[in-house]
Amino acid sequence: MEEYEVIRIFHMNDVHSHFAEWPKIVRFLKEQKRLSVERGETCLILDIGDHVDRSHPYTEATAGKGNVALLNDAAVDFVTIGNNEGITLSHEALDTLYDEATFQVVVANVKTKEGDLPHWAQENLLVETDEGTTIGIVGATAPYEVFYAQLGWAVEEPYGALRRAIDEVKEESDLILCLSHLGMNDDRKVAETFPEIDVLFGGHTHHLFEEGEWANETLLTSTGKYGTYIGEVVVTVDRRTKRVVSRKATVHRVARLEERLEDSLFSPLLIKRGEQALEVPVFHNRSPLMGNLFGESELASQFGRALLDATGADCAMFNAGIFLGHLPKGIVTKRHLHALLPHPINAAVVTIDGALLLHVYEKTKSPEWPKLEVRGLGFRGTLMGKILFERLFENANGDVFVGNERVRHGETYTLATLDMFTFGYFFPELADCSITYQMPDLIRDILGSYSNNL
Incomplete structure (x- = not known):
């Protein structure tokens, strides 16, 4: 038996309903998950928010639920929300956005106006691998307080919410992941404030870290925007002690992935469906x-x-x-x-x-x-x-x-x-x-x- 367990994590952020390359993204993610399973690895797929963008007719016509269906098809495991999910949709549209999701939404700082956690979200999660390694997952989004309030939500400043979410999972976690739609500068501050975080997956400011960036002991990642890149983080864990041994980040340029003739038909089809529904x-x-x-x-x-x-x-x-x-x-x-x-x-x-x-x-x-x-x-x-x-x-x-x-x-x-x-x-x-x-x-x-x- 190998000495180390491998946890392989693929991630994307700020797709903004750019679907021209989506078939390639889905094919790549599904194949990587299949290969990881064959190798006996744990594989997770994450989206860090702003997948929705109402400037696209398909998103507009489906009130974002079409985006959720696409994330389901990509075998995504966990997401956090961005401001495009949070404050460009009506209260009802966001409240029902994830009704058919096959993934879980992790965001600690968005609440109902009564202060309760929305039924569609988790403040944090604990996930156990087949090797018995426990992964704590937390998430937060940019706190546009005035906008959320006018839509009938309450949004907290993220640092207090993350402190609470991390404290609830850190004792049981061997590895902590943070899904952050806060932006690059806040991500660096989060890493300084919460050294418990092993890997922070970022977005919002459309920054690209091709090999990640280290902030103290936290690895920061982000893939730019519009689905141009897919990020990959490989974490190795000592099987016996459950100590994180290494973390490495890279990105895959989607334009260089395998392309099939039928891929070019996908985006126009979504546009057509959206436009027909908007007639x-x-x-x-x-x-x-x-x-x-x-x-x-x-x-x-x-x-x-x-x-x-x-x-x-x-x-x-x-x-x-x-x-x-x-x-x-x-x-x-x-x-x-x-x-x-x-x-x-x-x-x-x-x-x-x-x-x-x-x-x-x-x-x-x-x-x-x-x-x-x-x-x-x-x-x-x-x-x-x-x-x-x-x-x-x-x-x-x-x-x-x-x-x-x-x-x-x-x-x-x-x-x-x-x-x-x-x-x-x-x-x-x-x-x-x-x-x-x-x-x-x-x-x-x-x-x-x-x-x-x-």
């Missing part, structure tokens, strides 16, 4: 609504009015780059709205002083805005486009008005905008303002609802 009429359009990346348009004007109608705000601000196409004349369906506004973005209402509103307005005049490339923050387009306003304008004399009243220092206004403008990247000036988010509706839902009532 649900929403409203009738009297004439086409065209967008304009670098200026005003009828489409933008209707969207601006929809924002004001949904929020009751005094004025609105958004960017023309959110519109990825146009709306046709005649029946507009959920498919049309999804194609136009695929972004998992919510509306936000900022309560703002007149002086700051004027400052923000002036800032948006910069010629650099329209061609600014935007990545992340829920945005699924490419360029920012022109910053547009509704019921906020400047007259020939240079005075700025909200409706019929000139904006004045010391007066308070409400500005409807996109949540991505409130996160501090583009307008850090808004960070100290009072902000409320319109949830669970996404901006495409707001446009559809308003247009249906015209």
